[in-house]
Amino acid sequence: MRLAVIGGGINGAGIAWELARRDYDVTLFEKGRCGAQTSSATTKMIHGGIRYLERLHFGLVRESLRDRAWLLEHLPSLVKPIEILLPVYGDSPRSRFTIRAGLTLYDLLAGRNNIAPHRSLSADELIERLPLARAGLRGGFTYFDAQVDDYALARLVVDSAIHEGATVREVTRVISLRRSGKEWIVGRASGEERFDFVVNAAGPWMNALLSENRIRSRYRLSLVRGSHLVLKHRVAEAGMLLQSVSDRRVFFVLPWKGTTLVGTTEIMHSGSLEHVSATEAEIDYLIARFNRYVRDPIGRDDIASTFAGVRPLVGRSTNPSALARDYRLERRGNLLNVFGGKMTTFRSLAEKAGMRVDNYFGRVRTARPATFAVINV
Numbered sequence: 079m080r081l082a083v084i085g086g087g088i089n090g091a092g093i094a095w096e097l098a099r100r101d102y103d104v105t106l107f108e109k110g111r112c113g114a115q116t117s118s119a120t121t122k123m124i125h126g127g128i129r130y131l132e133r134l135h136f137g138l139v140r141e142s143l144r145d146r147a148w149l150l151e152h153l154p155s156l157v158k159p160i161e162i163l164l165p166v167y168g169d170s171p172r173s174r175f176t177i178r179a180g181l182t183l184y185d186l187l188a189g190r191n192n193i194a195p196h197r198s199l200s201a202d203e204l205i206e207r208l209p210l211a212r213a214g215l216r217g218g219f220t221y222f223d224a225q226v227d228d229y230a231l232a233r234l235v236v237d238s239a240i241h242e243g244a245t246v247r248e249v250t251r252v253i254s255l256r257r258s259g260k261e262w263i264v265g266r267a268s269g270e271e272r273f274d275f276v277v278n279a280a281g282p283w284m285n286a287l288l289s290e291n292r293i294r295s296r297y298r299l300s301l302v303r304g305s306h307l308v309l310k311h312r313v314a315e316a317g318m319l320l321q322s323v324s325d326r327r328v329f330f331v332l333p334w335k336g337t338t339l340v341g342t343t344e345i346m347h348s349g350s351l352e353h354v355s356a357t358e359a360e361i362d363y364l365i366a367r368f369n370r371y372v373r374d375p376i377g378r379d380d381i382a383s384t385f386a387g388v389r390p391l392v393g394r395s396t397n398p399s400a401l402a403r404d405y406r407l408e409r410r411g412n413l414l415n416v417f418g419g420k421m422t423t424f425r426s427l428a429e430k431a432g433m434r435v436d437n438y439f440g441r442v443r444t445a446r447p448a449t450f451a452v453i454n455v
């Protein structure tokens with residue numbers, strides 16, 4: 079059985095790995111370099127997503143926390159626990175009571191897989207550990223999540239798929255997709271190939287891929303850009319989760335390879351998906367929100383670089399923060415369309431995709447154990 083996977087981000091790579099471990103003959107097509115798009119422009123968090131609790135996305139958070147535990151256990155050299163400090167000010171949009179309730183639920187959903195339970199911190203304890211402004215600080219919390227080199231993770235999953243027998247064709251754009259009897263014909267600049275099953279995992283390019291090939295679907299993606307600043311210096315040893323007063327959004331300040339990441343933003347994206355970058359307005363927004371909380375304000379000179387990516391989110395809303403980070407798998411005969419999906423949940427998503435493929439072929443296959451290929455990072 080010949081299967082094609084279109085898109086070599088974390089989700090396409092994870093699916094190719096899963097299908098290869100189920101002994102399918104898999105070819106992955108990636109128009110550029112695997113992992114070089116959305117999957118390397120993330121906040122680098124392997125997390126349940128504490129803020130999704132506010133939107134009552136309990137299933138997503140529970141699944142993400144399970145996948146976080148799996149990654150911490152199976153990939154300890156790449157996925158590491160990180161402590162996050164959460165200061166609360168007098169004008170913070172969420173009170174200490176609300177945050178304590180959220181963190182308690184987060185601990186409960188992690189269950190026995192929890193890294194460590196959250197704790198309360200006094201204003202003095204926070205000031206000792208973070209360069210925070212003192213005025214209005216009411217105290218706060220500490221909790222744990224995990225951090226990863228996202229690009230290294232995506233490449234490792236690609237290498238693991240190859241190790242299990244998948245063929246990976248980089249710099250190979252799929253330009254057409256059409257049915258011929260029971261098969262799919264996948265067109266590339268250099269010719270056409272026939273497959274028994276196709277998985278579309280083109281991330282933010284899904285809408286375009288489907289409409290260009292006149293493939294109907296129940297879902298449409300909203301494209302939401304997120305930008306980050308990379309500061310030249312390390313602000314603190316621990317991470318911070320800060321609340322923006324004006325729009326209630328939360329954003330991270332994270333230690334990252336000797337520098338500091340500040341992000342992210344959430345802006346509806348309407349332009350090209352190639353070469354996405356942070357706008358001046360997003361840079362100003364992040365600088366202003368960061369400076370609200372710290373003793374030593376930053377300016378443009380403190381920024382080493384910026385990066386941005388576009389989230390593929392399922393559904394429609396005028397408020398990008400309200401869109402779920404959940405994913406949807408839609409199978410229509412021998413075509414499986416993948417919509418959305420966090421980096422953290424790539425393994426669960428891939429496992430479900432594997433089951434949908436098995437359903438089509440009418441035989442349940444047991445995947446070989448998920449053992450990562452040798453790490454070169």
Ligand SMILES: Cc1cc2nc3c(=O)[nH]c(=O)nc-3n(C[C@H](O)[C@H](O)[C@H](O)COP(=O)(O)OP(=O)(O)OC[C@H]3O[C@@H](n4cnc5c(N)ncnc54)[C@H](O)[C@@H]3O)c2cc1C
Nearest residue numbers: 085087088089109116117120121123252281304387421422
């Ligand atoms: C700013 C930001 C921060 C985030 N932070 C986190 C986080 O901290 N933790 C977390 O878990 N998740 C996070 N996410 C979410 C996560 O990064 C994405 O949901 C995930 O990377 C999506 O992976 P993907 O494989 O679906 O898409 P992509 O990584 O974009 O992969 C899709 C691939 O398909 C290829 N492609 C498209 N069309 C074709 C074609 N016609 N032929 C061949 N190839 C094609 C593209 O080149 C691309 O490489 C964040 C996302 C953003 C944008």
